[in-house]
Amino acid sequence: MWQKLILVWSIVLVLNISAEEVGDDCVPNNEIVDGVCTLITDCEVALSALRKHNYHTFQRCGFNGNYEVVCCPRTTEKFGSSNKGKLTNRKAEIECQKYLNSSLEPLNLHILEGEAANLGEFPHMVALGFDRGNGYQFDCGGALISTLYVLTAAHCIINLERVEPTIVRAGVVQLGGNTFDDDTDYRIAQSIIHPEYSRSLKYNDIALLRLQKPVSVSSTLNPACLYTKDSDPETPLTVTGWGKTSNTQNLKSNILLKATISAVNRERCGPHYSAWRKLPRGIVPEQICAVDPDGHSDACQGDSGGPLQVSENGDSYYRVVGVTSFGSGCGTSTPGVYTRVARYLNWIEGIVWP
Numbered sequence: 144m145w146q147k148l149i150l151v152w153s154i155v156l157v158l159n160i161s162a163e164e165v166g167d168d169c170v171p172n173n174e175i176v177d178g179v180c181t182l183i184t185d186c187e188v189a190l191s192a193l194r195k196h197n198y199h200t201f202q203r204c205g206f207n208g209n210y211e212v213v214c215c216p217r218t219t220e221k222f223g224s225s226n227k228g229k230l231t232n233r234k235a236e237i238e239c240q241k242y243l244n245s246s247l248e249p250l251n252l253h254i255l256e257g258e259a260a261n262l263g264e265f266p267h268m269v270a271l272g273f274d275r276g277n278g279y280q281f282d283c284g285g286a287l288i289s290t291l292y293v294l295t296a297a298h299c300i301i302n303l304e305r306v307e308p309t310i311v312r313a314g315v316v317q318l319g320g321n322t323f324d325d326d327t328d329y330r331i332a333q334s335i336i337h338p339e340y341s342r343s344l345k346y347n348d349i350a351l352l353r354l355q356k357p358v359s360v361s362s363t364l365n366p367a368c369l370y371t372k373d374s375d376p377e378t379p380l381t382v383t384g385w386g387k388t389s390n391t392q393n394l395k396s397n398i399l400l401k402a403t404i405s406a407v408n409r410e411r412c413g414p415h416y417s418a419w420r421k422l423p424r425g426i427v428p429e430q431i432c433a434v435d436p437d438g439h440s441d442a443c444q445g446d447s448g449g450p451l452q453v454s455e456n457g458d459s460y461y462r463v464v465g466v467t468s469f470g471s472g473c474g475t476s477t478p479g480v481y482t483r484v485a486r487y488l489n490w491i492e493g494i495v496w497p
Contacts (some may be wrong), residue, residue, distance in 0.1 A: 181212065267288070283447045307334055376464060383452070384449040433478055446467050468480050
């Protein structure tokens with residue numbers, strides 16, 4: 144009889160704590176307020192506590208089959224240390240460390256003058272090729288974030304022409320010809336639009352492209368890390384692309400160009416876009432604004448989907464902060480708007496590193 148009662152009580156308990164699912168936001172404990180429901184096998188900090196103490200101190204979200212779903216901290220302090228650790232449990236951070244451990248040092252990192260990028264300076268930068276019946280046209284950019292996935296803008300895929308990109312050109316700074324090149328081109332197997340994106344609005348402008356085969360990693364071609372902080376970077380940002388180089392003429396660059404810009408807070412950026420019909424909620428936290436203080440350098444048409452990136456950890460590698468989305472003109476004092484990658488990490492990680 145007691146065994147039956149215990150069994151019934153256990154079932155009731157499991158049902159009561161299964162209100163949250165993997166990927167839901169949660170509060171790990173009284174000391175850590177930012178967490179995400181994660182399989183315990185994927186929560187390194189909880190596993191580490193179990194190995195050392197046979198228990199962990201994080202709230203339980205429920206169960207997935209026989210596995211506990213734990214409220215895993217997004218940010219945490221290192222156990223036994225007063226130093227605050229980095230985001231150790233995010234898939235994006237784990238994969239980033241793998242890239243740093245296995246990748247060759249990028250080439251030609253220190254360029255004092257000029258806007259032209261050098262080969263290997265942005266080894267994650269790719270161009271999206273559209274076939275409109277007269278050879279490939281490279282009208283959008285993207286960032287390689289794994290050997291099989293490219294991060295880009297949703298509006299590069301859902302466009303007025305209804306022509307999706309079919310290839311990416313990678314590992315180059317000079318675009319070259321408009322025919323398929325086995326040495327640099329990779330065919331796209333699947334386009335994955337963020338489920339909340341709508342062409343009638345400017346929100347959730349983010350997408351993933353799955354390649355037919357993994358890229359061949361080298362010093363001139365390897366994935367970028369993702370910037371996992373919600374806060375705006377305080378150091379200068381870099382935007383890259385093969386887009387327009389003139390406000391008055393339809394001139395596009397055949398050489399990868401870079402521009403240095405700075406993040407702008409929403410209070411300063413929002414008024415520039417207050418009357419936009421496609422921004423009924425104004426500039427939202429899922430977006431980040433950036434501008435050249437001198438009003439010269441900027442992203443422009445053709446740069447869409449390309450990365451807004453930062454190098455701030457002392458390891459000479461770029462982290463992708465944003466995806467180039469839209470702006471008001473080019474090379475003006477009006478900030479450009481980018482999709483903030485940190486706000487979409489759960490969605491990205493669930494697809495790229497499931």
